[in-house]
Amino acid sequence: MRKQRGLLIVLSGPSGVGKGTVRKELFSQPNTNYEYSISMTTRLPREGEVDEVDYFFKTRNEFEELIEQDQLLEWAEFVGNYYGTPLEYVNKMRDAGRDVFLEIEVQGAAQVRAKVPDGLFIFLAPPSLTDLETRLIGRGTETDDVIASRLQAARQELEMMNLYDYVVENDLVEHACERINAIIIAEHCKRERVEKRYFDMLKENA
Numbered sequence: 001m002r003k004q005r006g007l008l009i010v011l012s013g014p015s016g017v018g019k020g021t022v023r024k025e026l027f028s029q030p031n032t033n034y035e036y037s038i039s040m041t042t043r044l045p046r047e048g049e050v051d052e053v054d055y056f057f058k059t060r061n062e063f064e065e066l067i068e069q070d071q072l073l074e075w076a077e078f079v080g081n082y083y084g085t086p087l088e089y090v091n092k093m094r095d096a097g098r099d100v101f102l103e104i105e106v107q108g109a110a111q112v113r114a115k116v117p118d119g120l121f122i123f124l125a126p127p128s129l130t131d132l133e134t135r136l137i138g139r140g141t142e143t144d145d146v147i148a149s150r151l152q153a154a155r156q157e158l159e160m161m162n163l164y165d166y167v168v169e170n171d172l173v174e175h176a177c178e179r180i181n182a183i184i185i186a187e188h189c190k191r192e193r194v195e196k197r198y199f200d201m202l203k204e205n206a
């Protein structure tokens with residue numbers, strides 16, 4: 001059977017909603033066809049974060065060079081730091097039939113929407129703004145100032161959720177993962193409808 005080109009799955013949502021937690025849970029499940037695209041950032045590593053695993057950590061100069069050289073599928077500045085997606089990896093994985101996950105904020109997602117119209121756009125939403133604040137504070141990785149800026153950004157990000165194909169509430173991690181897996185399976189089935197091999201099959205049997 002010929003392999004479909006892999007999906008480009010964009011997972012967005014405000015800082016602290018649980019994108020990283022949900023994505024790690026999805027990737028820990030057996031029999032998935034997912035690849036995670038590690039982003040570039042100028043943010044400093046948090047305790048425990050590893051270069052080339054969590055992010056490719058770059059200086060601002062290095063990042064600006066990548067922009068100049070057109071090596072990023074999208075990039076954005078979020079609360080004082082650059083973040084961007086390496087283009088080559090995404091294309092290579094999709095060509096190999098793998099579904100590629102981008103975990104990115106809303107400005108970058110809008111750029112991907114314009115460049116990759118067949119992408120699958122999923123917005124992860126918190127049960128409430130209070131839950132979001134509790135999670136962001138509970139994670140304990142940012143200073144109070146940064147938390148306040150991220151909560152401010154969250155209000156604008158939540159207003160963008162209507163631009164996504166799906167909104168998934170992250171009430172419980174397992175439930176959010178079940179919904180995301182279901183969306184991806186449905187998306188593959190939808191794309192099967194236009195697979196050439198089915199038209200060929202019908203012609204052969206005419």
Ligand SMILES: Nc1nc2c(ncn2[C@@H]2O[C@H](COP(=O)(O)OP(=O)(O)O)[C@@H](O)[C@H]2O)c(=O)[nH]1
Pocket residue numbers: 013014015016019020039040043074075076078083084085103104105106107108109
């Ligand atoms: N546009 C864009 N956003 C990204 C990329 N990588 C991460 N982000 C987003 O940047 C925001 C800040 O990321 P980070 O500092 O790691 O904080 P965290 O997501 O709250 O743990 C989050 O919304 C990420 O999803 C990227 O390659 N491009």
Ligand SMILES: Nc1ncnc2c1ncn2[C@@H]1O[C@H](COP(=O)(O)OP(=O)(O)O)[C@@H](O)[C@H]1O
Pocket residue numbers: 013014015016017018019020021022135136138139170171172173
């Ligand atoms: N469904 C959930 N219920 C309660 N806490 C959650 C849930 N999902 C994630 N968290 C917690 O919220 C915090 C932020 O999650 P994280 O995955 O780092 O968010 P993001 O990547 O969107 O910034 C973490 O401490 C995580 O353990």
